[in-house]
Amino acid sequence: MADKIYRVRMNDLSFSVEDVPKEWLGLGGRGLTSTIVAAEVDPECHPLGPNNKMVFAPGLLSGTAAANSGRTSLGAKSPLTGGIKESNSGGTSAGIMAKLGVKALIIEGLPEEDDTFYHIHVTKEHVTIEPIPELVGKENFEVLDTMLERYGRKVAVFSIGTPGEQRMLISNISVKDPQGKIRSLGRGGLGAVMGSKKIKVITVDAGDSKETYLADAATFRAANKAFTKALKENPISGEGLPAFGTDILVNIINEAGGLPSMNFRYGTSENAEELSGEHVAENIQERGGKTTHGCHAGCVIQCSQVYNDKDGNYVTSGFEYEMIWAFGANYGIDDIDTIAHIDHIMDDIGVDAIETGVTFGVAAEGGMLPFGDGEAVIKILTEEIPNGTPTGRVIGSGAGNVGKLYGVVRVPVVKNQGMPAYEPRAIKGQGITYVTTPMGADHTAGYAVATNILNSGGHIDPLKKEGQVELSRNLQIASAAIDSTGMCIFVAFPALDDPACLPALIDMINARFGAELTGDDVTNLGKNILKLEHAFNLKAGLGKADDRIPEFMKYETLPPHDAIWDFTNEEIDAFWDF
Amino acid sequence: MTINFNAFSFARLTLRSQGIECVNVDRELRDGMTIQDFIDELGFEAGEIEAVFLNGTIRPKSTVLHDGDRVALLPPGTPGSYRLILGIKAMNDQETSPE
Ligand code: SF4
Numbered sequence: 001m002a003d004k005i006y007r008v009r010m011n012d013l014s015f016s017v018e019d020v021p022k023e024w025l026g027l028g029g030r031g032l033t034s035t036i037v038a039a040e041v042d043p044e045c046h047p048l049g050p051n052n053k054m055v056f057a058p059g060l061l062s063g064t065a066a067a068n069s070g071r072t073s074l075g076a077k078s079p080l081t082g083g084i085k086e087s088n089s090g091g092t093s094a095g096i097m098a099k100l101g102v103k104a105l106i107i108e109g110l111p112e113e114d115d116t117f118y119h120i121h122v123t124k125e126h127v128t129i130e131p132i133p134e135l136v137g138k139e140n141f142e143v144l145d146t147m148l149e150r151y152g153r154k155v156a157v158f159s160i161g162t163p164g165e166q167r168m169l170i171s172n173i174s175v176k177d178p179q180g181k182i183r184s185l186g187r188g189g190l191g192a193v194m195g196s197k198k199i200k201v202i203t204v205d206a207g208d209s210k211e212t213y214l215a216d217a218a219t220f221r222a223a224n225k226a227f228t229k230a231l232k233e234n235p236i237s238g239e240g241l242p243a244f245g246t247d248i249l250v251n252i253i254n255e256a257g258g259l260p261s262m263n264f265r266y267g268t269s270e271n272a273e274e275l276s277g278e279h280v281a282e283n284i285q286e287r288g289g290k291t292t293h294g295c296h297a298g299c300v301i302q303c304s305q306v307y308n309d310k311d312g313n314y315v316t317s318g319f320e321y322e323m324i325w326a327f328g329a330n331y332g333i334d335d336i337d338t339i340a341h342i343d344h345i346m347d348d349i350g351v352d353a354i355e356t357g358v359t360f361g362v363a364a365e366g367g368m369l370p371f372g373d374g375e376a377v378i379k380i381l382t383e384e385i386p387n388g389t390p391t392g393r394v395i396g397s398g399a400g401n402v403g404k405l406y407g408v409v410r411v412p413v414v415k416n417q418g419m420p421a422y423e424p425r426a427i428k429g430q431g432i433t434y435v436t437t438p439m440g441a442d443h444t445a446g447y448a449v450a451t452n453i454l455n456s457g458g459h460i461d462p463l464k465k466e467g468q469v470e471l472s473r474n475l476q477i478a479s480a481a482i483d484s485t486g487m488c489i490f491v492a493f494p495a496l497d498d499p500a501c502l503p504a505l506i507d508m509i510n511a512r513f514g515a516e517l518t519g520d521d522v523t524n525l526g527k528n529i530l531k532l533e534h535a536f537n538l539k540a541g542l543g544k545a546d547d548r549i550p551e552f553m554k555y556e557t558l559p560p561h562d563a564i565w566d567f568t569n570e571e572i573d574a575f576w577d578f
Numbered sequence: 579m580t581i582n583f584n585a586f587s588f589a590r591l592t593l594r595s596q597g598i599e600c601v602n603v604d605r606e607l608r609d610g611m612t613i614q615d616f617i618d619e620l621g622f623e624a625g626e627i628e629a630v631f632l633n634g635t636i637r638p639k640s641t642v643l644h645d646g647d648r649v650a651l652l653p654p655g656t657p658g659s660y661r662l663i664l665g666i667k668a669m670n671d672q673e674t675s676p677e
Binding site: 235236239240241243244246248249251252253255256257273277278303422427429430460461462463471475489490493560561 | 584586587588590601602631634635650652653654655656657658659660661662663664665668
């Protein structure tokens with residue numbers, strides 16, 4: 001059966017199941033969510049008002065046996081940046097939606113203004129929308145467990161905690177992973193959009209729907225075999241990530257002088273060794289956790305981990321570099337176990353690790369609390385934020401707003417979104433991505449690489465401007481394309497070393513849909529997505545002046561390299577010349 | 579001369595298994611040694627060290643070391659686009675390509 005668009009209208013609690021318009025047929029993931037948001041959402045709308053929409057879409061290869069194809073994209077206008085947003089996550093939802101034939105789930109409108117929150121349940125050609133008073137005020141793990149009890153373990157679950165209910169800008173949306181734990185649609189405050197629509201939880205049940213239809217099953221299988229082999233034999237995806245996870249970056253980025261510390265004052269952290277992937281892996285081995293763990297069933301890389309406390313009890317999974325950096329280096333907590341505990345709390349209440357960590361850094365700079373005080377953070381996350389106290393709401397409003405409230409100049413945001421774990425002054429290619437991506441300061445926007453568009457010949461010096469705009473542009477084009485396949489970003493790196501990797505990926509897309517895409521088509525897809533997103537932002541009022549680095553980075557040098565942001569406006573704006 | 583030395587990821591495991599300290603330690607080297615000489619002295623084979631930070635930047639392995647230098651050894655396996663953005667891949671390509 002052909003895929004369908006499922007549309008839910010919260011204003012009258014109705015739904016429809018629609019044919020997929022021809023123009024959307026070849027799209028998935030970010031390509032589809034951004035296309036639908038651009039087509040149907042007024043760029044000038046209030047992100048929490050009746051005219052914003054949420055668009056959930058599995059990737060093009062989700063639901064198939066393709067390795068690492070289980071990302072779900074969510075698109076909307078972001079209440080944090082005021083621009084278009086695509087956030088994607090692992091978890092079981094992409095595979096389940098794809099098997100059910102849900103090309104996209106669009107949620108629009110606002111229900112009547114009262115205290116009611118709703119549960120949306122999606123099944124074959126049907127959607128129920130019902131009040132769920134018993135879960136209001138509850139956090140994600142309780143919501144998740146309640147849903148799994150009700151529907152069994154094979155259901156997909158998206159939910160928000162109390163920060164999302166209160167429409168806080170640091171809130172995210174949780175996605176169930178294969179172990180019944182949580183991954184997140186993290187950035188851009190999309191939990192607040194779900195809260196504004198009064199949706200507490202969405203479940204998708206594929207019932208007995210079979211494997212996703214393949215136009216050419218034999219070719220698909222052969223291509224998937226080649227693709228999986230490329231992933232497994234590569235030193236990054238085959239060994240480095242499984243052994244140490246993404247947190248292996250702490251020592252590397254610290255050594256490069258690009259690990260933002262104490263609210264982006266320094267480029268190295270005294271805590272680096274404590275926070276390092278090597279140290280985390282040691283703890284995991286000693287305490288009986290797991291260094292390998294997949295965020296969805298088809299993952300052959302397994303960068304995720306299971307982290308236990310000193311007594312061997314489970315604390316958290318998916319303990320990633322960004323989180324460890326945010327609270328360890330940027331906010332200054334010098335104990336990895338405290339950070340693991342905070343990670344678990346943040347999964348439970350549903351707030352973005354990067355935005356929340358950057359917010360605490362700015363709050364400490366403003367004198368609201370001391371740097372490095374893990375207990376103070378835990379109290380705010382478990383008491384002030386869930387109860388919506390003024391202190392909770394201040395932190396819940398994100399780094400940019402806290403900076404304004406406390407009169408702080410050193411506020412590391414672009415388009416009001418907190419910067420991730422790479423200092424733009426010392427790692428300039430990343431800085432160009434922060435200022436130019438339509439997503440606000442985001443690292444995954446330029447995270448992936450495809451060889452056919454990447455001229456990696458010349459020497460890149462991260463401290464110098466040369467070649468950075470072009471590098472960032474190519475990375476962002478490749479990422480936009482990868483984000484449409486449903487593949488996790490890590491599949492892109494083996495492609496740098498293994499010429500068989502990318503063609504195998506394209507072969508799989510062709511075999512799934514009976515298409516004849518080439519590498520150039522994929523590149524063009526990436527370009528089109530970026531341009532579409534940029535055009536939305538321009539109409540939303542985010543112009544060139546928003547494609548800029550915070551001013552302090554232009555006059556404060558960053559130790560140890562005394563690096564400074566020295567791009568001219570013209571150099572930055574040339575990014576869009578393609 | 580004395581250098582300060584670190585090894586990351588698998589390189590750390592390799593050295594530790596031989597009882598060689600490799601986290602922020604000082605090490606005495608002969609004057610005039612290059613980064614490659616140092617890698618060889620530690621017993622690494624070709625391909626086991628993808629790139630080397632010298633005083634915080636990726637430098638060619640032929641670089642001569644000096645007293646007070648800070649050296650960090652990086653095996654293959656740097657995730658993300660950082661292998662590109664930090665210049666690790668470009669340096670590695672340059673060093674492994676036949677002239
Ligand atoms: S490599 Fe990591 S992010 Fe990618 S699918 Fe596997 S666990 Fe998820």
